Amino acid sequence: MSVWPIAVPGLSREQLARQIEAIVERLPANALAQIRIAGEIHRDAFAGMRLRERVHTLRPDVIVQLSYRGIDFVAATERTAPASDSPPPVSPFAEVAGAGKRIHSATPTNLGALPVRRGVYAMYDGGGTLLYVGKAANLRSRTRAHVQDPRGTNFFNGWTTQIARVEAILVERDEEALEIESKLIRALRPPFNWIGT
Numbered sequence: 001m002s003v004w005p006i007a008v009p010g011l012s013r014e015q016l017a018r019q020i021e022a023i024v025e026r027l028p029a030n031a032l033a034q035i036r037i038a039g040e041i042h043r044d045a046f047a048g049m050r051l052r053e054r055v056h057t058l059r060p061d062v063i064v065q066l067s068y069r070g071i072d073f074v075a076a077t078e079r080t081a082p083a084s085d086s087p088p089p090v091s092p093f094a095e096v097a098g099a100g101k102r103i104h105s106a107t108p109t110n111l112g113a114l115p116v117r118r119g120v121y122a123m124y125d126g127g128g129t130l131l132y133v134g135k136a137a138n139l140r141s142r143t144r145a146h147v148q149d150p151r152g153t154n155f156f157n158g159w160t161t162q163i164a165r166v167e168a169i170l171v172e173r174d175e176e177a178l179e180i181e182s183k184l185i186r187a188l189r190p191p192f193n194w195i196g197t
Contacts, residue, residue, distance in 0.1 A: 001032045005159040007191040008039040008071070010129050013049060020051060020066075024059050031062045038070030038159075039191030072189065092122055092130060092184050093169045101169045104139075108147045108163050114140045119170045120180045122190075126164040132192040133184045135177035139168045159192045 004023045008016060020035055027033055046068075055064045091103050106113045114121075119139045123132045123146065136142030146160045171177045185193045 001034060003034050003036060003158050005036045005038060007125065007129055007131055008037055008041050009191055010127065013045060017049060017051065017054065020055065021058055024055050024062065024064060027059065027062050029061055033062065034065045034067055036067045036070055040072045040189055043073040070191065091167055092188055093167060104168045106166045111140060111144050111147065111166065114143060114168055115170060116140050117170050118177060119168045120177050121166055121168040123163045124165045125162045130188055130190045131159065131162060132190050133181055135181045
């Protein structure tokens, strides 16, 4: 069975359907796959989409399970606007870490540009959606571990293949790293961090 994670923040209903269809079209004949959907979305967002029916119509030879375990349902008033309606993304570190912190940036191919120091990092997809926030004693080593092992270690197996950019800041103490990481996770609710951590 292959596993395909999708982060829903910023996606319209049609964009989500197109992403699912693109995954299904790429599956080999008679495949068994699971699509794991994660992130914040309105409770009625899937109403009337008939995703299972669309998948079966598109590829009756494959078996695809849609998993919504990673979804955090929110009230309509809490939803964030789709990425296309939003202003350009601002680093989550700008507000939490203060003006004195330098923000280091890298792509999955040049993670060697990140310092070999303690810090907090944020991972984004190609559209600028924040996917994950973490802390590390060695930023370079930890971010490389994410990128080099696309299987991941939790329910969102494979999410790291979506990483297009990494931002990081340095901190002096583990307590500071934990505090910044926790603030960012609670405030921004990245889809591949377990909510409530």
